[in-house]
Amino acid sequence: MKFSHSLKYNAVPDWQEHYLNYSQLKKLIYSLQAQDLQVVDEGGRVDTERLNALEGSSKALKKLKGKFQLGRSGKNGKGRKAGEGDADAEGDVQVETFELSDIKKKSAQNKLQALVDFDRRSSLSSDRTLFNPQDTFLSKLIDERSKIDDFYKKLEAQLYGRFATVVSDLQKSGALVDTHSRPHGGDGDGGDHESFELRTQPEHQLRRRESLASKRTTNDSLAPGRASQPEDDEEEDEEEEFDEHTHENTALLNYSDFNVKSQKKAIIKKNLIDLYVDLVQLKSFIELNRIGFFKITKKFDKTLECNVRNELIESGEFFKDTYVFQPLTLEVLDSKITKVIEFYAFITNADLALCKEELRSYLRDFIVWERNTVWKDMLGLESQNNTIASAGRPNAKGDIGALESNTHLEYRTWNLPKPIKCRYFTWSCIKVPQLFFTLKALKLYIIIACTIILLAVPTFNDEAQHRCMALVACVAFLWASEALPLFVTALLVPLLVVLFRVMKSDGKVMNAADASSTILAKMWSSTIMVLLAGFTLAAALSKYNIARVLASYLLTFAGTKPRNVLLMIMGVCFFLSMWISNVAAPVLTYSLIQPVLKSLGYESPFAKAIVLGVALSANVGGMASPIASPQNIIAMDYLKDYNVGWGQFFAIALPSSFLAMLTIWLLLLCTFKINGTQLKKYTPIKEKFTLKQYYIMVVTLATILLWCVLSKLENVFGSSGQIAVIPIVLFFGTGLLGTQDINNFPWAIVILAMGGIALGGAVSSSGLLTTIAGALQRRVMDFPLYAVMAIFGIVMLVVGTFVSHTVSAIIIIPLMQEVGDKLPGAKSAPILVFACTLLSSCGMGLASSGFPNVTAISMTDEVGNRYLTVNNFITRGVPASFLAFICVITLGFGIMNSVLKGV
Structure with a gap:
């Protein structure tokens, strides 16, 4: 398990922000590596603007220092005259070289402080000081160390205060004797190390003495003239009668359970359990952070060829000035935990070893209850972490602007030739944040410029259509370039629709209030409900292991022949993609075939064929059912106007996509040499289904059946969105799925679909769609329907290759509907919409x-070696796309022509 995952698993949720920030330090290491690679320019000269940000290895530093000295003292730069200026520059280099070498000569004991002092001096004289990546990294480590140390001291003081309270309670009850106290040394808070002795007389003797003492106290405290004896006799009689009827398994309490001593004992017992849990978690806080320092310094040393871990971490020099990582701190904490266990054993009158195991059981139960949501978060996001694992690494261009997640902005600075003085301010330089010079920023500048040009240059005679064209171009470019995250652009759509004033009603442009209400209402529709129902079914089938068990039995039938195993693996992924979406299906399939992949090397042709086959079969499986992918759900909203239901969708999409999967399988067999691979027979997951799992399968099948026969039940349910409510209520209402499950839904995809629906509604309302469709219809009206489908199918295929499949469908499918409505024949529109929907996948x-x-x-x-390269995708993915395209326009078109009837 990766340490970043282990940190999330084991961290106490309430202390989360006080642990070592491992992920941020990893990003810092990657950014330091990227900066180190960019310091020297192509001409062999040092980029002086990056000197203050240089954070590289000692090896890179030596190489850079040699080049720097050669460039400054051995040669004169362009535009520099030999003379006093050069002498000053050489003097600066000598000072810098002396300071760096002086640090390296320091002993291990003083090296850390020397680096800190050096970093402080560099901040005071940034124009002449050169520091290496070790300085920046160690500075961050010191900040993290201080944060951890400060938090631990506060937390320890609180817990030790609670420990003292428990000790005081035990002393008052007479169960504990304070033998002596002695101060302990160290760098701690100077508290006393206490020594206690537990009384050893049997508990029944203590109870007897306590009872007698309690009675004496009660009798002595009674008023002289009060008639108390009859009441005492009555209480004793009631107690005897109560004891006679008290049984072992009951919630009724007798007199002894109500006395003060018994209540105090219960309270002390509960306090001891809570204190034990917190003290053990406090110890894990120390251990986890110490491991984190070892792990992150190891990664730093490996990435930048340094030796920080050996010199500072393993030697203990880094922890010397802290309190939390001192051996004595851990010893005192262990002694407190041991004392708590002894106190608990005395209170419960049980064996010490049994009490220790009982407290451990309390700890495990507490962790499972307390951190259950954290674990579910990790399991839900595990697949997403795999897909974005490379996001934190520097790209080939070394674009650092997207890597830094520090709280401080980086700036580009230009010095003014002469300071500008105002009444209260003086400007000597211009500082612009670095984020304005990133690749994403450049994309935004181009898109904004294109949008402004389209708004300024008339493209249509109608003003609303003219503005709508600019809006469509702006949103399409944002989605295609991903200058903003896809879901952010989708959320921006309703705002732009209102600002651009494109919504019409009865031929007139709506005012802002009406347009806002209309466009926001369109975003939540029956389509979104079906999408949520699809995610609900997927969550239930996955959470209760139904999909995994069924898939494992399918893989068992494959045998040991590589070609059969590959076909079955692709078939399993294809089947899973139909029901749990082609987003989650590959992740589940990869987890199922891990035993096969582990037995093969990453360079094995069969391993490459399996990994690539899963991806390609998931893509074509994404067009096999209406809930297999978001674009299918969106398309069903358009196809309902042509009486196309789930039955017709399956009749067309299932044969076409299955044939596409078979042709891709043949392509992989021809391009990968897999016949020589030796395999073992796959073992199925033998799990007996419970009533819950059968319940989930029945609800899932019933929901799909209702969707298939919706055309016969429209008078009952109205739309597919109402049927979608059924599994949501039955799964979440019964507790099979919880709040955390709905939090793990891919809401970014839901928002993207909502934005697409809003954009389609705006384009249709403005009349732009009708105008464009009319222009296209005049150009293709003489073409046969098959040719029109093939032409627009190629456009969809190309757009879907470079842009998200869902985004390409959102943009092109509404246009296909309008073009089809203007072509002769009732089947034209549904065939064009259906074909483009399938081809988007x-x-x-x-x-x-x-x-x-x-x-x-x-x-x-x-060990981190990738199975596939980009070249593998190009050489197999492009032919696979054309094979799937041919399957759709041949077999798919034939079935569509016979099944679809139009309006």
Whole structure:
């Protein structure tokens, strides 16, 4: 398990922000590595603007220092005259070289402080000081160390205060004797190390003495003239009668359970359990952070060829000035935990070893209850972590602007030739944040410029259509370039629709209030409910292991022949994609075939064929059912106007997609040499289904059946969105799925679909769609329907390869509907919409084409070697896209022509 995951598993949720910030330090290491690679320019000269940000290895530093001295003292730069200025520059270099070498000569004991002092001096004289990556990294480590140390001291003081309270309670009860106290040394808070002795007389003797003492106290405290004896006799009689009827398994309490001593004992017992849990978690806080320092310094040393871990961490020099990592701190904490166990054993009158195991059981139960949501978060996001694992690494261009997640902005600075003085301010330089010079910023500048040009240059005679064209171009470019995250652009759509004033009603442009209400109402529709129902079914089938067990039995039938195993694995992924979406299906399939992949090397042709086959079959499986992918759900909203239901969708999509999967399987057999691979028979997951699992399967099948016969039940349910409510209520209402499950839904996809629906509604309302469709219809009206489908199918295939499949469908499908409505024949519109919907899933030529491809390119073996390269996707993905395209326009078109009837 990766340490970042282990940290999330084991961290106390309430202390989360006080642990070592491992992920941020990892990003810092990658950014330091990227900066180190960019310091020297192509001409061999040092980029002086990056000197203050240089954070590289000692090896890179020596190489850079040699080049720096040669460039400054051996040669004169362009435009520099030899003379006094050069002498000053050489003097600066000598000072810098002396300071750096002086640090390296320091002993291990003083090296850390020397680096800190050096970093402080560099901040005071940044124009002449050169520091290496070790300085920046150690500065961050010191900050983390201080944060951890300060938090631990506060937490320890609180817990030790609670410990003292428990000790005081035990002393008052007479169960504990304070023998002596002695101060202990160290760097701690100077508290006393206490020694206690527990009384050893049997508990029944203590209870007897306590009872007698309690009675004496009660009798002595009674008023002289009060008639108390009859009441005492009555109480004793009631107690005897109560004891006679008290049984072992009951909640009724007798007199002894109500006395003060018994209540105090129960309270002390509960306090001891809580204190034990907190003290053990406090110890894990020390251990986890110490491991974190070892792990992150090891990663730093490996990445930048340094020796920080050996010199500072393993030697203990880094922890010397802290309190939390001192051996004595851990010893005192262990002694407190041991004392708590002894106190608990005395209170419960049980064996010490049994009490220790009982407290451990309390601890495990507490952790499972307290951190259950954290574990579910990790399990839900595990697949997403695999797909974005490379996001924190520097890209080939070394774009650091997207890597830094520090709280401080980086700036580009330009010095003014002469300071500008105002009444209260003086400007000597211009500082602009670095984020304005990143690649994403450049994309935004171009998109904004294009939008402004389209708004300024008339493109249509109608003003609303003219503005709508600019809006569509702006949103399409944002989605295609991903200058903003896809779901952010989707959320921006309703705002732009209102600002651009494109919504019409009765031929007139709506005011802002009416347009806002209309466009926001369109975003939550029956389509979104079906999408949520699909995610609900997927969550239930996955959470209760139903999909995994069924898939494992399918893999068992494959035998040991590589070609059969590959076909069955692709078939399993294809089947799973139909019901739990082609986003989650590849992740589940990869987890099932891990035993096969582990037995193969990452360079094995069969391993490459399996990983690539899963991705490609998931893509074509994404067009096999209406809930297999978001674009299918969106398309069903358009197809309902032509009486196309789930039955017709399956009749067309299932044969076409299955044939596409078979042709892709043959392609992989021809391009990968897999026949020589030796395999073992796959073992199924033998799990007996419970009533819950049968309940989930019945609800799932019933929901799908209702969707299939919706056309016969429209008078009952009205729309597919109402049927979608059924599984949501039955699964979440019965507790089979919880709040955390709905939190784990891919809401970014839901928001993307909502934005697409809003954009389609705006384009249709403005009349732009009708105008464009009319222009296209005049150009293709003489073409046969098959040719029109093939032409627009190629457009969809190309767009889907470079852009998200869902985004391409959102943009092109509404246009296909309008074009089809203007062509002769009632079948034209549904055939064009259906064909383009299926072909949107066929764009799989690049590693970035769709979620399955992104997941596949990120698949690595146990040591981090990737199974696939971008070249593997291009050489197999592009032919696979054309094979799927041919299957749709041949077999698919034939079935569509016979099944679809139009309006």
